[in-house]
Amino acid sequence: MSRLKEQAARARAMAKGSPVMRKAASKVLGRVPPPGGENASAWTIKDTPLKTLVDRYQGNFPLPAASYGTVEDFADSVDNMPGLAGANFDMKDLQRCWMLKAILGNVPVGSRLLEIGAGEPLVAGALSRIGYDVTVVDAYDGSGNGPKEFETFRSAYPDLTFVREHFPPQTEVGDDFAAIYSISVLEHVPLDVIDSVMSRSRELLAKEQGVSIHAVDHVLAGWGAEEHLEKLRRIATGMGLSDAQLDAALDQLKDDRRPTSSPPSPTTAGAAPSPTTSTRCAASSRSTCSQGPTADPPSRVRVSPCTTRVHADSVKKCFLRRLFCGFGDDLTSTIFQQNFLHSLP
Numbered sequence: 001m002s003r004l005k006e007q008a009a010r011a012r013a014m015a016k017g018s019p020v021m022r023k024a025a026s027k028v029l030g031r032v033p034p035p036g037g038e039n040a041s042a043w044t045i046k047d048t049p050l051k052t053l054v055d056r057y058q059g060n061f062p063l064p065a066a067s068y069g070t071v072e073d074f075a076d077s078v079d080n081m082p083g084l085a086g087a088n089f090d091m092k093d094l095q096r097c098w099m100l101k102a103i104l105g106n107v108p109v110g111s112r113l114l115e116i117g118a119g120e121p122l123v124a125g126a127l128s129r130i131g132y133d134v135t136v137v138d139a140y141d142g143s144g145n146g147p148k149e150f151e152t153f154r155s156a157y158p159d160l161t162f163v164r165e166h167f168p169p170q171t172e173v174g175d176d177f178a179a180i181y182s183i184s185v186l187e188h189v190p191l192d193v194i195d196s197v198m199s200r201s202r203e204l205l206a207k208e209q210g211v212s213i214h215a216v217d218h219v220l221a222g223w224g225a226e227e228h229l230e231k232l233r234r235i236a237t238g239m240g241l242s243d244a245q246l247d248a249a250l251d252q253l254k255d256d257r258r259p260t261s262s263p264p265s266p267t268t269a270g271a272a273p274s275p276t277t278s279t280r281c282a283a284s285s286r287s288t289c290s291q292g293p294t295a296d297p298p299s300r301v302r303v304s305p306c307t308t309r310v311h312a313d314s315v316k317k318c319f320l321r322r323l324f325c326g327f328g329d330d331l332t333s334t335i336f337q338q339n340f341l342h343s344l345p
Helices: 002-017 019-029 047-057 071-080 091-106 122-130 150-156 191-206 225-238 243-255 312-320
Strands: 066-068 112-116 133-137 161-163 179-183 211-221 300-302 324-326 335-343
Touching: 047 071, 047 091, 047 122, 066 243, 071 091, 091 122, 091 179, 091 211, 112 122, 112 191, 122 133, 150 161, 179 191, 191 211, 191 225, 211 225, 211 243, 225 243
Parallel strands: 112 133, 112 179, 133 161, 179 211, 300 324
Antiparallel strands: 066 335, 211 335
């Protein structure tokens, strides 16, 4: 028996240090409700930490009209919701955590929410456990590299309302939503459909004077940058944001790749400032750190199409060591970036 315990301990240690094994485990567990749990999101955020998140962020996460993902915000997520921040080892790790904080900070608990294209509905599941009434609209047909396991997710998240259609749905879903949100979805919507998506969103939010909150993958520079910018502008316009508001965020994003001597403002970073940090980074969670454990002076965080995952702890350490993002000397590198868009009622 002791030998089996030792082997189990070694296996757990290997899984903890391996992004591949942890991601594989989350894919399995994320499709099965835990014993006594309300839905499968409890595998990534237990009930007690979830209550702590409510206390920390409820009514306390200001949202500018347009902002972007930062290492400071991701480090905060790693500290306070490590399971969700390490669920995928891709850009959604930053986006999901940010969205959970954004909803808690700006939408009253108990409100009706609609998520467009949830895929694996970890955020929707966590919000439902907090007390929100969440409807998921997703065709689950594999479009946009999304999943197809509709019945699996419906079984694993019995407390969510699923509408298996593309948004806007033909099925009647009601018109009393306090918020409509999406995570890494709208960039996959065809350009000629964006207007109808945003128009229908406004209709579903009008009665409650609700808000639209979206995390959008954006190519800042390199291949596809012009097409991504065109779609981002169309999305922002559909949400009621002006070109000036979006341009201000994008200009700040470009400048934010340089080191700074003072902490960022919470209204621009979209998160409360951390007393232990003094720079921030405009990289997505596809960043990799080029600095060794004792390197000095600071290096750059490189972002390129070939980087596929990152250890959350590594990103945090990079940030705390005053690294900053940049193109390096290769201006052909593609910079992946999350843009966060928020429309006021």
